[in-house]
Amino acid sequence: MALLLRTFARQGVCLSRQHYGVFYRHAAPMGTTAKEEMNKFWAKNNKLNRPMSPHLTIYNWSVPMMMSITFRGTGVGLSGAISAFALAALVLPGTYPHYLDLIHSLSVGPYLIGLAKFGLAFPVSFHTLNGIRHLWWDLGKGFRLPEVYRTGYTVIGLSIITSLAVAFLL
Amino acid sequence: MAAIVRLSSVCRRGVKPLFYQGTLLARPLVVPHNYQEQPHQLTARIHASQALNAGSGSKAASLHWTGERVVSILLLALGPAAYFSPCPAVDYSLAAALTLHGHWGIGQILTDYVHGDAKIKIANAGLFLLSTVTFAGLCYFNYNDVGLCKAIALLWSK
Numbered sequence: 001m002a003l004l005l006r007t008f009a010r011q012g013v014c015l016s017r018q019h020y021g022v023f024y025r026h027a028a029p030m031g032t033t034a035k036e037e038m039n040k041f042w043a044k045n046n047k048l049n050r051p052m053s054p055h056l057t058i059y060n061w062s063v064p065m066m067m068s069i070t071f072r073g074t075g076v077g078l079s080g081a082i083s084a085f086a087l088a089a090l091v092l093p094g095t096y097p098h099y100l101d102l103i104h105s106l107s108v109g110p111y112l113i114g115l116a117k118f119g120l121a122f123p124v125s126f127h128t129l130n131g132i133r134h135l136w137w138d139l140g141k142g143f144r145l146p147e148v149y150r151t152g153y154t155v156i157g158l159s160i161i162t163s164l165a166v167a168f169l170l
Numbered sequence: 171m172a173a174i175v176r177l178s179s180v181c182r183r184g185v186k187p188l189f190y191q192g193t194l195l196a197r198p199l200v201v202p203h204n205y206q207e208q209p210h211q212l213t214a215r216i217h218a219s220q221a222l223n224a225g226s227g228s229k230a231a232s233l234h235w236t237g238e239r240v241v242s243i244l245l246l247a248l249g250p251a252a253y254f255s256p257c258p259a260v261d262y263s264l265a266a267a268l269t270l271h272g273h274w275g276i277g278q279i280l281t282d283y284v285h286g287d288a289k290i291k292i293a294n295a296g297l298f299l300l301s302t303v304t305f306a307g308l309c310y311f312n313y314n315d316v317g318l319c320k321a322i323a324l325l326w327s328k
Contacts, residue, residue: 042285072279079272083300086307089315096315100324113328128249131242138239170326 067152071130074123117167125166126159234274241271256319264318265308273301 032040092099108116133151136142142151245267251260280293312318 038285039287046286075272075275076279079276082268082272082308083304086304086311088307089311090303090307096311096321097324100328104328117326128246132246135239135242 063152064148067130067155071127071134074127078123078127114168118163121163121166122159125163126155129155129159129162238271238274241267241274245271252319252322256317256323258312258317261312261317261319262309265305265312269301269305269308272304273297 089096133142133155136151142148244263248260248264248267252264276297277294280290280297284290284293308318311321315321316324
């Protein structure tokens with residue numbers, strides 16, 4: 001106890017030096033929320049017009065990183081497609097079979113149709129399988145690095161296989 | 171613990187430290203090695219600051235997190251349901267689950283990348299509008315057109 005008090009008494013002089021800040025903060029019964037702190041950070045850096053340090057352009061990309069952003073990208077893409085479909089349903093005259101017939105009448109070759117189906121199926125498949133991987137993480141499992149890579153490659157492999165199967169066999 | 175704080179304020183010399191009132195906020199104390207001989211006192215300090223916060227927060231964020239997982243699992247179950255037993259109940263459930271899952275998902279993206287109180291509010295309002303229109307459109311499609319399950323089946327039959 002005395003040790004603590006002596007330390008704090010000494011700190012009074014040191015408090016003006018910012019790099020001691022972390023060790024010599026006094027606890028007072030008040031606090032800012034994380035949100036407030038984050039807003040302060042962004043407001044200050046925007047006001048001072050500070051450039052952002054390079055990050056995506058210099059950091060070594062890894063498979064987990066790429067899978068993560070692809071997961072996010074497929075999510076945004078699928079969500080956008082669903083919203084576009086819903087908007088079209090509200091705005092366009094005529095019914096769905098009518099527009100399907102329009103697409104059918106374009107008479108595209110079978111492999112292009114297969115490719116288009118693969119293009120639709122793969123985002124759904126990847127997002128679903130990686131979503132399951134995320135739920136597995138939410139249970140607290142599979143965080144060790146070899147496990148992350150193993151589940152990652154499994155998701156990629158299964159996504160391709162199921163997309164091909166759904167596109168060309170169904 | 172308050173006694174420690176007040177005593178140390180008295181011990182501090184000069185006016186300068188008063189300018190740092192803003193930094194005198196409760197944070198977990200990072201402890202240098204030579205203080206480890208009194209771990210129980212330091213633990214008490216850390217626990218004390220936690221006790222001040224306990225019970226004053228809301229469970230909203232935690233419940234939101236759980237809700238997101240529940241909807242994800244529901245959506246996973248709706249996949250086979252749509253394939254093996256398509257029906258209006260599945261159509262409308264799919265519309266609801268897809269919209270809500272997408273709404274919360276995009277919400278997380280906005281939280282990650284949009285900063286500043288005003289911008290966040292505008293972005294979330296726009297998202298809410300989009301999700302509402304999406305749900306309305308999907309329900310309209312289910313009611314006035316072939317329905318989601320049939321639509322996918324027809325699309326794939328080509």
